[in-house]
Amino acid sequence: MIHLLAAALFSISANLDNFVVGVAFGIQNIKIPRRSNLLVAVMTSICTFAAMRIGQMIQVFLPSRFPNYIGAGTLTLLAFYYIIKSIHALRFRDSSAGITSGQPSDLQEYTEASDFNHNQTLDTKEAVVLAVGLILNNVGSGIAASITGVSIFLTIIFTFLCSLLFLRAGAHLGLCVLGKVLGKYASLASGILLIALALIEWFN
Numbered sequence: 001m002i003h004l005l006a007a008a009l010f011s012i013s014a015n016l017d018n019f020v021v022g023v024a025f026g027i028q029n030i031k032i033p034r035r036s037n038l039l040v041a042v043m044t045s046i047c048t049f050a051a052m053r054i055g056q057m058i059q060v061f062l063p064s065r066f067p068n069y070i071g072a073g074t075l076t077l078l079a080f081y082y083i084i085k086s087i088h089a090l091r092f093r094d095s096s097a098g099i100t101s102g103q104p105s106d107l108q109e110y111t112e113a114s115d116f117n118h119n120q121t122l123d124t125k126e127a128v129v130l131a132v133g134l135i136l137n138n139v140g141s142g143i144a145a146s147i148t149g150v151s152i153f154l155t156i157i158f159t160f161l162c163s164l165l166f167l168r169a170g171a172h173l174g175l176c177v178l179g180k181v182l183g184k185y186a187s188l189a190s191g192i193l194l195i196a197l198a199l200i201e202w203f204n
Contacts, residue, residue, distance in 0.1 A: 013141070013197065030122060056146050070144075075194050
C-alpha cells in the first residue's frame with residue numbers, strides 16, 4: 001500500500017505541469033489530438049523510467065538506510081524550490097518561473113511557442129518538443145524518488161496515466177475560470193505532494 005501511494009504521489013506531482021500546459025492550450029483553443037497526447041505520455045514515461053534507473057544504480061553504492069535519507073532530502077529541497085517558485089510567481093507575476101508559473105500571459109507565450117506552425121493543433125513534431133520541455137522538469141525528482149526505493153513499475157504506470165489524463169483534462173478546463181485557477185497553483189501543489197512523498201520515504 002505504501003509503495004502504491006508513493007508511486008501515485010510522485011506521478012501526480014511530476015505530471016501537474018501537463019495539466020498546466022493543457023489549460024494553456026485550452027485557453028488558446030489549440031487542439032491536442034489523441035496521437036499527440038499519447039506521444040507525450042509515452043516519451044514522459046520512457047524518460048521517467050530512465051531517470052529512475054539511474055537512481056536505482058546510484059542506490060546500489062549507498063549504505064543501508066542512506067538512500068532513503070539522501071532521496072527524501074533531495075525531494076524535500078525540490079519541493080521547497082517548487083513552492084518558493086510558485087509563491088514568487090503568484091506575488092510578482094514572474095515570467096521566468098517556468099511552465100508552472102501559471103500566469104495567463106506566460107501560458108499564452110508558451111502555447112504560441114509550442115504551436116510553432118500556428119495551425120491551432122498540436123501535431124507530432126510539436127508534441128515531441130512539448131514532451132522534452134515537460135521531461136526536463138522531472139529528471140531530478142525521478143532520480144531522487146528512485147533512490148528512496150519508489151517502485152519503478154508502479155511509477156511508470158501512474159506516470160503514463162497521469163500524463164494522458166492531466167493534459168486532456170487541462171485542455172478541457174482551459175476555457176473556464178476553474179482551469180485557470182487550478183493552473184496557477186499547480187507548482188505549489190506539486191511541491192506539497194513531493195513533501196508528502198519525502199515524509200513517506202523518510203519513515204518507511
